Amino acid sequence: MKKFWALFFWFWPLVALYVCLIAPSRGWWFPSEPLSTLGHQIDGLFYLILIIVTVTFVGTQAALGYALWKGATKGSSQKAWFSHGSHKLEIIWTIVPAFVLVFISLTQLDVLADIRVLSKFPDSVQNSPVAEVMARQFEWRIRYPKPGTKLMNEPQPGDLYFVNEVHVPAAVPTMINLRTQDVQHAFFAPRLRVKQDAVPGLIIPVWFEIEKAGEYELLCAELCGWGHYKMKARIIADSQKGVDEYLTRLELEQNEDGVADAEASAE
Amino acid sequence: MATITPALDTHDHSHDHAHGHHEQTFIQKYVFSTDHKVIGIQFLITTILMLMVGGALALAVRWQLAFPWESMPLIGRVFGLFHGEGGQISPEFYTMLFTMHASVMIFLVIIPVLAGAFGNFLIPLQIGADDMAFPVLNMLSYWFMWPAIFCFGVSFVASGPTAGPGNGWTSYPVLSDLAAAAPSSGAAQTWWLFGLTLVGVSSMMGSVNYMTTIINMRAPGMTLFRMPLTIWSMFITAILQAFALPVLTAAGFMLVFDRLSELLPTTIHSVFFVPAGIIVNNAAPTVGGGQPLLWQHLFWFYSHPAVYIMLLPAMGMVSDMLACMSRKPVFGYKPMVYSMAAIAGLGFIVWGHHMFTSGMNPALGMTFMTSTMMIALPSAIKVFNWIGTIWDGNIQFNAVFLNCAAFVALFIVGGLSGIFMAAVPVDIYFHDTYFIVAHFHYVLFGATLFGVFAGIQFWFPKMFGRMMNDKVAKVHFVLTFIGMNGTFFPMHLLGIAGMPRRYADPYLHGYLEHLLPMNQFMTISAIIMGFAQFLLLGNFFYSIFRGQKAGRNPWGANGLEWSAPSPPGHGNFDVPPVCYRGPYEYSSPEAEALGQDFILQTTAPPAGVQRVAVHH
Ligand code: HEM
Ligand SMILES: [Cu+2]
Numbered sequence: 001m002k003k004f005w006a007l008f009f010w011f012w013p014l015v016a017l018y019v020c021l022i023a024p025s026r027g028w029w030f031p032s033e034p035l036s037t038l039g040h041q042i043d044g045l046f047y048l049i050l051i052i053v054t055v056t057f058v059g060t061q062a063a064l065g066y067a068l069w070k071g072a073t074k075g076s077s078q079k080a081w082f083s084h085g086s087h088k089l090e091i092i093w094t095i096v097p098a099f100v101l102v103f104i105s106l107t108q109l110d111v112l113a114d115i116r117v118l119s120k121f122p123d124s125v126q127n128s129p130v131a132e133v134m135a136r137q138f139e140w141r142i143r144y145p146k147p148g149t150k151l152m153n154e155p156q157p158g159d160l161y162f163v164n165e166v167h168v169p170a171a172v173p174t175m176i177n178l179r180t181q182d183v184q185h186a187f188f189a190p191r192l193r194v195k196q197d198a199v200p201g202l203i204i205p206v207w208f209e210i211e212k213a214g215e216y217e218l219l220c221a222e223l224c225g226w227g228h229y230k231m232k233a234r235i236i237a238d239s240q241k242g243v244d245e246y247l248t249r250l251e252l253e254q255n256e257d258g259v260a261d262a263e264a265s266a267e
Numbered sequence: 268m269a270t271i272t273p274a275l276d277t278h279d280h281s282h283d284h285a286h287g288h289h290e291q292t293f294i295q296k297y298v299f300s301t302d303h304k305v306i307g308i309q310f311l312i313t314t315i316l317m318l319m320v321g322g323a324l325a326l327a328v329r330w331q332l333a334f335p336w337e338s339m340p341l342i343g344r345v346f347g348l349f350h351g352e353g354g355q356i357s358p359e360f361y362t363m364l365f366t367m368h369a370s371v372m373i374f375l376v377i378i379p380v381l382a383g384a385f386g387n388f389l390i391p392l393q394i395g396a397d398d399m400a401f402p403v404l405n406m407l408s409y410w411f412m413w414p415a416i417f418c419f420g421v422s423f424v425a426s427g428p429t430a431g432p433g434n435g436w437t438s439y440p441v442l443s444d445l446a447a448a449a450p451s452s453g454a455a456q457t458w459w460l461f462g463l464t465l466v467g468v469s470s471m472m473g474s475v476n477y478m479t480t481i482i483n484m485r486a487p488g489m490t491l492f493r494m495p496l497t498i499w500s501m502f503i504t505a506i507l508q509a510f511a512l513p514v515l516t517a518a519g520f521m522l523v524f525d526r527l528s529e530l531l532p533t534t535i536h537s538v539f540f541v542p543a544g545i546i547v548n549n550a551a552p553t554v555g556g557g558q559p560l561l562w563q564h565l566f567w568f569y570s571h572p573a574v575y576i577m578l579l580p581a582m583g584m585v586s587d588m589l590a591c592m593s594r595k596p597v598f599g600y601k602p603m604v605y606s607m608a609a610i611a612g613l614g615f616i617v618w619g620h621h622m623f624t625s626g627m628n629p630a631l632g633m634t635f636m637t638s639t640m641m642i643a644l645p646s647a648i649k650v651f652n653w654i655g656t657i658w659d660g661n662i663q664f665n666a667v668f669l670n671c672a673a674f675v676a677l678f679i680v681g682g683l684s685g686i687f688m689a690a691v692p693v694d695i696y697f698h699d700t701y702f703i704v705a706h707f708h709y710v711l712f713g714a715t716l717f718g719v720f721a722g723i724q725f726w727f728p729k730m731f732g733r734m735m736n737d738k739v740a741k742v743h744f745v746l747t748f749i750g751m752n753g754t755f756f757p758m759h760l761l762g763i764a765g766m767p768r769r770y771a772d773p774y775l776h777g778y779l780e781h782l783l784p785m786n787q788f789m790t791i792s793a794i795i796m797g798f799a800q801f802l803l804l805g806n807f808f809y810s811i812f813r814g815q816k817a818g819r820n821p822w823g824a825n826g827l828e829w830s831a832p833s834p835p836g837h838g839n840f841d842v843p844p845v846c847y848r849g850p851y852e853y854s855s856p857e858a859e860a861l862g863q864d865f866i867l868q869t870t871a872p873p874a875g876v877q878r879v880a881v882h883h
């Protein structure tokens with residue numbers, strides 16, 4: 001029975017590893033490859049940490065299991081090792097992990113700066129948000145500047161509005177201004193690996209570069225009330241031309257009265 | 268010695284006041300008792316019952332995630348009685364479930380079971396005192412739990428039948444600040460805050476007592492570095508409480524003040540956390556210049572140290588138990604003490620790691636990332652030393668040992684997942700996903716609760732003079748261990764798959780639909796684990812009355828508590844203890860000379876060797 005317990009503590013980490021190994025093929029992994037430039041960097045860091053952590057996990061669990069196995073196979077007449085510790089070992093297992101942890105921290109700094117430090121944002125997006133994304137219970141309200149003008153913090157006459165759909169250009173860096181009208185929310189685009197809280201009272205610029213045209217989920221990642229789970233929206237990445245066309249269409253729809261609309265649809 | 272004698276004097280004095288009359292009524296003895304042992308056991312039984320409440324709430328959460336919008340069996344009926352929805356979980360109700368699950372587990376189970384139950388029971392016994400420094404304060408710290416439980420209870424129904432507190436245990440404003448923001452943000456939120464504050468009052472009374480007792484009331488010869496690691500951990504935890512709690516209490520009052528103006532006709536009207544121009548539910552825009560991030564800073568300034576308040580005592584207890592069950596000294600006693608101190612110190616400068624996506628200054632993010640990485644270091648050192656403690660020991664494979672080994676094995680997982688989240692860019696993806704949920708359940712359930720299970724069985728004979736049944740405890744261990752991993756390990760994968768936490772229905776989003784079967788597997792594991800706890804309950808209550816009788820020292824352990832009768836009478840020790848050595852001299856030559864593999868801290872060395880006053 002003693003050996004059983006030692007094996008028990010060896011066995012479950014193997015199951016855990018096996019589950020992680022098959023996870024990607026079962027769809028229990030990232031929803032897709034990262035589809036933004038920063039996403040690639042984030043995933044790279046994730047896999048770096050994953051390797052270090054896996055080695056540590058295997059090493060420590062194996063050692064723990066082995067310590068149990070040694071105890072299980074020890075004759076009851078044999079006495080325990082009388083030791084209060086080892087100065088040398090303490091030094092080794094303080095310095096080595098310290099080094100690894102500092103190394104991990106250092107690898108993060110550049111990417112963090114790229115994501116968050118305003119002055120490191122690509123020049124092309126500095127001070128030129130394409131849209132304001134305003135969260136509210138329980139939807140996303142998008143405000144674009146009137147084509148040809150700049151987005152202002154305060155709504156301007158001629159601004160264009162839409163709900164739960166953000167159109168942005170693909171393959172170029174893009175910046176949006178994130179706000180909330182009521183409580184805190186968070187802008188979460190899982191395939192783009194973008195997440196940023198929308199904090200009441202703040203306007204927070206968020207930039208990303210979506211690599212390919214397409215449709216990407218946008219959801220809320222900060223508890224905002226009972227309907228938190230249903231703040232479902234889409235980010236639509238398109239060529240610059242496509243986005244311009246969309247905005248023109250939106251402007252037409254918004255400015256025309258019903259009569260013109262009817263004419264348009266009659267054509 | 269000089270510090271010890273006067274302290275003993277003053278204590279004898281207060282002792283006379285508190286317990287002068289030995290014919291106590293039943294109420295004095297078992298209800299409003301000032302005896303630390305009774306108070307400890309009161310805390311223990313209360314928290315075990317609260318564990319079942321918190322567990323039921325968790326199963327309801329799991330039910331919704333596995334079978335969204337389907338009627339819940341059994342529990343659903345009970346909820347249905349006053350929620351009138353035929354046992355179906357509504358989205359508001361779901362937010363209440365996870366909020367109250369976390370609140371009950373954190374504030375009414377984990378924190379009070381460690382400091383309240385074990386701290387109370389063990390501190391005087393392990394340092395050789397006859398009670399706490401302030402017995403009445405100690406009694407009050409228990410009895411303040413009940414108003415807290417009452418407030419949490421009222422909060423379930425205060426806002427009408429469908430809205431309990433539903434803003435998460437973190438209760439971020441503005442959601443938790445403006446009553447119009449959600450059905451759960453009305454009176455329910457206020458009662459929740461009162462409950463939180465009362466738990467804080469209770470903890471603070473405990474903390475003051477523990478610090479004073481440990482500093483002043485150690486038996487002769489019990490030098491700081493002869494204290495068991497349990498005592499060190501309780502001491503460090505008490506310091507953490509004392510410095511962190513006032514901040515939470517202040518923040519709680521600020522939030523209450525922000526809210527009061529809406530609820531009572533009062534002149535108090537503050538807007539600490541509400542900026543101007545916020546429009547909730549078409550109400551008029553708010554006026555005021557508050558800052559919602561202020562709450563996050565204050566809340567996490569308490570709540571990060573609090574996660575260590577929820578772990579350190581278990582770390583200390585597990586160190587004691589591992590040494591005893593391996594019949595070996597703790598490997599690296601001093602590094603263990605220093606690493607606990609380092610965790611506590613660093614614990615005060617890492618709170619920002621909960622706010623990496625909050626929009627705070629990125630330079631702060633970098634600082635918090637580095638300090639957070641560094642806090643993993645003392646945790647790692649402790650893991651290595653635990654493995655060193657077991658290494659080449661004469662292991663007793665009983666339920667106590669198995670639960671402790673599980674503590675180490677599962678803490679490793681929780682510590683390692685922490686590293687992903689400490690790395691800011693990676694955390695940007697993981698924040699508020701199930702990866703976080705996996706992380707804290709590995710540390711809080713995997714580590715702390717398994718440590719508590721072990722501790723209950725280990726000190727049970729001292730509490731009640733009887734043993735718990737080891738076979739039943741082993742079955743409980745296996746079922747809980749398997750259920751625990753089946754429930755929580757897949758959460759890492761859900762987090763990687765991008766499943767957000769606190770979603771009543773994640774499957775609304777196409778990219779999460781295929782995760783339903785995995786969630787069903789997790790729910791089944793959770794149900795098994797939940798029902799396994801009846802084994803613990805049964806074993807516990809049965810053994811109080813029918814367990815095998817135990818002597819003073821059934822485990823052959825070294826601590827002072829094992830030299831007292833089981834259970835210790837009033838005043839604890841029949842022979843005033845004197846401490847002659849460290850607590851972990853298992854299998855020492857000195858012990859062997861006595862023909863055994865342990866040597867009580869109270870066993871006098873052979874005549875002529877006088878070591879009482881030695882300090883090192
Ligand atoms: C090895 C050291 C640890 C590291 C590096 C670490 C790191 C972190 C980080 C970065 C977060 C925030 C993640 C996010 O929300 O995005 C977090 C959350 C959390 N950690 Fe840890 N952690 C460690 C150990 C612990 C321990 C020992 C406990 C408890 C005993 C704990 C309990 C928690 C809890 C409860 C949360 C989530 C709070 C919430 O958002 O509801 N952690 N941890
Ligand atoms: Cu939300």
Ligand SMILES: [Cu+2]
Nearest residue numbers: 571574620621
């Ligand atoms: Cu933390």
